[in-house]
Amino acid sequence: MTSSAITRPGERERLSSKLKQIDWTFTVLLCIIAALGTAMLYSVAPLAWHPWAAKHLMRFCLCLALMLALTLLNLRIWLTLAYPIYGAGFFLLLAVMAVGHTSLGAKRWLQFGPIQIQPSEIMKIGLVLALARFYHGVSAKDARWSWKLLFPAGMIALPMLLIAKQPDLGTALLIGFTGAAMMFLAGLDWRALAAGVVGVVVAVPVFVKFIMKGYQRDRVLTFLSPEDDPSGSGYHILQSKIALGSGGLLGKGYGLGTQSQLNFLPEKHTDFIFATFAEQFGFVGCTVLLLLYGAIIFMALRTAMRSHSHFGRLAAGGVTATFAFYILVNASMVMGMAPVVGVPMPLLSYGGTEVLTVMIGFALVQAVRVHRYAEVTSGKGMLV
Structure with missing residues (x-):
């Protein structure tokens, strides 16, 4: 049998080739x-699989299988689905305003029987894909500065407003940060970026005074001086700082710690799980965890830089920016360096839609790696 016959394209050969191209080290780090x-x-829980640990593990395993399956999709399919996914996310955000499920004073979810989804998480992927597709067809000159940039600005601003109205200030900020990062990666002129920063600085006081809800304004003021209301609005930050400090260098040990085990620390399984981790494993444990996150970010950026297609570079870069902002905002919030805005620590915090979003995002990054040599057009075909 000749060499050409052995390597003739076929489903088994193509699947085997693609599986070899997956970054398995990256996948192991996620696991x-x-x-x-x-x-x-x-x-x-304490020391129990229910109500959180078993569900978290099951969801991750399902999402891991989904990630590996989506990794095999050609980037042309991601390109084709970019605007429909963004449109679906935007429609679901509108549906939240009309028939959304309210919990803890916020209307952020849609209920489908036993299933509850958070459309703002879907929008994070939809925005990255939509912006990557838009800039894929725009010249470098127009990407630097032109009237065409009104389109990506609108794609960023509209979901931000809907999400902020839920209210979910943390996710709205993540959407804005991700969009700004992608515009910068696409080649936005630094003067336009500087003008945008100045505009945000000028708008912040107006936003805080006239647009923010009362409790959101309290969070910002509490961040500046949490000791003024230690049993009220400053309680979250103060308890988080106590948990961080009590962990010391090596922590109190697994399953130990006063703040989390005695329920002093609120939202210990979601927004403040990093403080729980710090109390049990200390400074050394937190450093190791952040290094793991840093390795994932580095490998994802390396994948973005090696892509031969503009769409692939921007899509992988956008997903990486979203992931990095997750970590930055949550860690800053837990350490008292930013207001409490309800942003989870990715893959560490409990939450189904967030895990799904992160893993679909990394499926896109892996797809960019697997198809890094492909030139992406609007042509047809699901697998190369």
Whole structure:
């Protein structure tokens, strides 16, 4: 049998070739962080699989299988689905305003029987794909500065307004940060970026005074001085700082710690799980965790830079920016360096839609790696 006959394209050969191109080290790192999240959720139950740890592990395993399946999709399919996914996310955000499920004073979810989804998480992927597709067809000159940039600005601003109205200030900020990062990666002129920063600085006081809801304004003021109301609006930050400090260098040990085990720390399984982790494993444990996150960000950026297609570079870069902002905002919030805005620590915090969003995003990054040599057009075909 000749060499050409052996390597003739076929489903088995194509699938085997694609599986070899997947970054398995990257995948293992994701599994390690998810395993740490499961262990932390088990510890704060306390020491029980229910109600959080078992669900978190099951969701991650399902999302991992989905990630590996979506990785095999040609980038042309991601390109084709970009605007429909963005449109579906935007429609679901509108549906939340009309028939959304309210919990803890916020209307952020849609209820479908036993299933509850958060459309703002879907929009994070939809925005990255839509912006990558838009800039894929725009010249470098127009990407730097032109009237055409009104389109991506609108694509960013509209979902931000809908999400902020839910209200979900943290996710709205993440959407804005991701959009700004993608515009910068696409080649936005630095003067336009500087003008945008100045505009945001000028708008912040107006936003805080006239648009923010009362409790959101309290969070900002509390962030500046949490000691003024230690049993009220400053309680979250103060308890988080106590948990962080009590962990010391090596932590109090797995399953131990006063703040999380005695329920002093609120939202210990979601927004403040990083503080729980710090109390149990200390400074050294947090450093290791952040290094794991840093390795994932580095490998995803390397994948983005090696892509031969503009769409692939921007899509992988946008997903990486979203992931990095998740970590930055949550860690800053837990350490008292930013207001409490309800942003989870990816793969560590409990939450189904967030895990799904992160893993679909990394499916896109892996797809960019697998098809890094492909030139992406609007042509047909699902697999190369």
